[in-house]
Amino acid sequence: MDLTVPPYNHTSPVMSGYLNVKGKAGSGLAFILYGKEGAQKNDLKNYPTIIWLNGGPGSSSQLGNFMELGPHFVKPATMAPYEIVKNNYTWVKDYNILFVDQPVGTGLSYADPNYPDAYCKNMTDVANDFYAALGELYNNPKECFNKIGITGNLPLFIFGESYAGKYAPAIALKIKDE
Secondary structure, X not given: XXXXXXXXXXXXXXXXXXXXXXXXXXXXXXXXXXXXXXXXXXXXXXXXXXXXXXXXXXXXXXHHHHHXXXXXXXXXXXXXXXXXXXXXXXXXXXXXXXXEEOOOOOXXXXXXXXXOOOOOOOHHHHHHHHHHHHHHHHHOOOOHHHHHOOOOOOOEEEXXXXXXXXXXXXXXHHHHHO
């Protein structure tokens, strides 16, 4: 497949990786973080962060990233299967945006097939796993929030669509209760 890619000109840090889901052996949630457009790495800690979740259940949040509110769209092209174009209405213009593939086993995330009950069965499981992953973001010195200085002092917003209308409130309630 030929993919036409223009020079990438997002002017803020982009980080991606996996967040260990503690208590679920080798399971992890995949993420991509875009820092606020135009901000320097050491200034990202001064802007609120939005977590974006797609629903499904089982839909990758990269759909929201590359087809809705991320800094670039992937769209069909006339001379190639796809092209990447700038999204002039991206939420990254005003916020740090974290796209997370969850629950475990969704999109780029993975679940340890040898671990009993690795997959979520209800919203409590979803909230517990996500809360564990957030702990990694905020508390693990090797994770991106610590690398760019994001702490719990600024607002953290959780948005989503479709079945994420169930995920987001369950996760927010877990955060509030802890």
